[in-house]
Amino acid sequence: MESKLIEAIGITKAFSGAPVLRNVSFELLHGEVHALMGENGAGKSTLSKIITGIYQADEGQVFVEGKPVQFNNTREAIAGGVSIVTQEFSLLPDFSVSENIFLTDKRFYKKGFISDKTAMAAETYNLLKLFDMESFIDPYEKVINLSVAQMQVVEILKAVSTEAKAIILDEPTASLSNKEIQMLFNLVRQLKAEGVGFIIVSHKISEIYEIADRITVLRDGLLILNGVVTKELQQKDLIKAMVGREINDLYGVKGENNKHRFHKNEVVLEVQDLTDINHYVRDISFSVCKGEIAGFSGLVGAGRSELVRCIFGANKRAKGKVFLNGEEIKPDSIRACVEKKIGFVTEDRKNDGILQEISVLKNICLVDLAAGERILIDQKRDEKNCDQMINQLSIKVMDIDDPVKKLSGGNQQKLLLAKWLLLDPVVLIVDEPTRGVDIGAKADIYEIMRKLAEKGIAIIVVSSELPEVLGICDTIYVMREGQITAKLNVDEADEETIGYYSTIGKGV
Template sequence: MTGQTYILDMKSISKAFFGTAVLSNANFNVRPGELHALMGENGAGKSTLMKIIMGIYTRDKGEILFEGRPVDIRGAREALNMGVSMIHQELNPLLEMTVAENIFVGREKRKKGTPFLDRRALNRDTLALLKEYNMDKRITPAMKMKALNIAQIQMIEIIKAISYNAKLIIMDEPTSSLTANETEELFKTINILKKRGVGIIYISHRIEEVIYLADRVSVLRDGAMVGCFEKKEINHDKIISLMVGRELSGGYPQSTAQKGNVVLEVKHLTRRGVFEDVSFQVRAGEILGLAGLVGAGRSEVMRALVGYDKFDSGEVYLNGSPVRIKNPRDAKKNLISMAPEDRKALGLIMCRNVKENIALKNEKQFSRMGFLNHVKERRLCNKKAEEMTVKMNSIADIVINLSGGNQQKVVLTKCLMSKPKVIILDEPTRGIDVGAKFSIYNMMTTLVSQGIAIIMISSEMPELIGMSDRILVMSNGKIRGEYNDKNKISQEAILKLALEGV
């Protein structure tokens, strides 16, 4: 096949950051109308390869052909004009802009003969686009981007790409924050795009999704391409062994921890309009799963419990005694720690390094009589980050330079550093590769064997069922039921409860 049949053809791309090779001689290409999935472990170099296409990073070596011609794209605007668009892993749209402004930024219509924006034309054209994709019911052209949820922002970015006649759309973990319905909508749009001849590069850690969608799959390991495979050549186990470089023994680790006394009890917790009359207990050594659809109120209950948000009524008991938790500091004092779902807003300071992030507000662990022991701080932070398999050069790496999955691992490391008695994990494996997922599961079983109680929110049903001793199902702000016999928990039954009152 000649280069002419590819929309995009990347040849022998290499890239290093501060002397560390991140990509070495990687080849990657896309045909018109196909979805080419790119897979690999956290830190393998997937997002970096995509940012090189967009000109966000410059390559050290190699060649990029777009429709057969060598190109050097220098940023998102130039890429859009050429017909290339990227939906980023960390969505970063201009939140203060309206939907219409965002879609037409840089090519706004002006009132005839004046430099003034023709807002009416802008909104009219935007509305036409929204209508075409059935999105005009909930989104108006004049809405601010910040009023939209992640799925809607993604759709607007896709519509924007289409309005530029995109020939190539890059999607970096597009489904990691979507509900099942939103995911289905996205898949429909992907099919429409493919039929129009648009090529799609699709990055995801969800293997089932990739097998379902992909025409071809390429796998990166430590910055080198392991191979490129046609749909018929791939299956679940093969993808895993290509990514990880070895077979993974399947199955969830089984906790044999003795269940102790009730550590945490919540009675009638209510926040008007958000959640109502939520009561539950967790024992030492127990993993309590919280099931429900995105938006059921699970994160909200947990956020209130650790003092990120307020609640209107209800009580919290720790080891049988009532406690008042008004802010995250109170939670920490009571040895309750949470790894939040939103790692950017609540979890991490992106411009600080790994050590500072882990150590922040955990200073007690490294201090004696009010004096911080810097050596101990460095040693402990390093040890914990390594246990969590954070891929980094050293703990002096700035967090924003870590890959998405590795940022998530830093959030978890920080959460554990405070030596909690109760740990709340909100979507702990989002964006985490298969291999690292199992290290997180193993870590969870180790923690409960030490008598720690874990509450886990997860939208991945197999993981929730595999790891939990007991599962509560929430929908619409209320607890709808409980499963306490591990062997009798089924996905269907949970889903049925999760849809109650929706």
């Protein structure tokens, strides 16, 4: 078992002269889960893309089972036994699960046509059964109807079906609930027992400790920790290796600074009997006070995002009312919410948050322009606002006229916060504040949110990360199947209680 499955030696890569990887070495053993960690831009994605032939290294050599290889694309890598599951899935949405898994499998084709769909589905069923997932995924289901977790499983099974010896998972748990993560990890463990090696690219420290045997950390393209055994590495040291500085209190001191600012008697936002048109959320009532950070926890699909979208008017509602400072807000109207100074940072940064091709300046000033009455653009005002926000949130920008896609995930997230802060919001809704954000920016974002709450802004946070919810919120609402099952004070909440109410508990 201790032979080397993949070995990369002295990998160097530069994009337009800027070095991304500098003499990095990496090894993966048979039956090992090896975590590749680092902040955004550390070079971990680049390294995994070099191993799978998406990029070519400038210098260095990759070996698979001792033989030097030079994959020119992922197809050659798959043939060589190395598969990658990226965040952007490479599945065909309108094809069924089994068709996707065996898309390139010659056994099921005759002269280029799919010959036997039943055999394909049967094979898929067997594969699913191998991992006790036959009830979780229907082989005939179209991929477009699957959840992210199911797609992830399909991607991995696809890799397994090509007899992959090594599978690279890029941020596999980014949008999975805890339960789904466990299922995924079980799959990984089973395959690992059969000798398959995994490289997991991730930011999530707690998960890495659960699943990974060894950890390699990159920072600024340099190898910082080379395959350290997970058990021998303290979390504190891991974070220090990733960030390059010590972060002691990621979430601030629990409960302490919260108490000073939270005005229990001043209700700002009140939601009454809210039900959305698709019934993803039903009869939800709650209220948020001035300076309170209210967190919504629960499994994926519990209706948390749908709830906040419904409050903001982005999803249509069937019934219910929303009051701001006692005044009812016009239903189903984003514009009414913006006028009343409610801000909403969406969950999916790429698809409904930023304007990728448009400049930083124009992105930051978009809400200000949309909320205002001015017909003409006030260049001076925009520049001043932009400058102020970049300084206030310490957004790292080379040039405010650069398109936003050039920024890192963390800075894009800060930019979205900045865009809404210019509105001078009374209520700020943040759906998944730190998804895909590196740990340094994460600490910054928590700090920003705490400061905003201190200023008296009521903040609603939706988060899938329990430590995050427990770390920054004053009140925690747990949701399950479209309803609130518990309202917990942060002092009385812990991971077990939240877990209980998000799965089986019937509270309130």
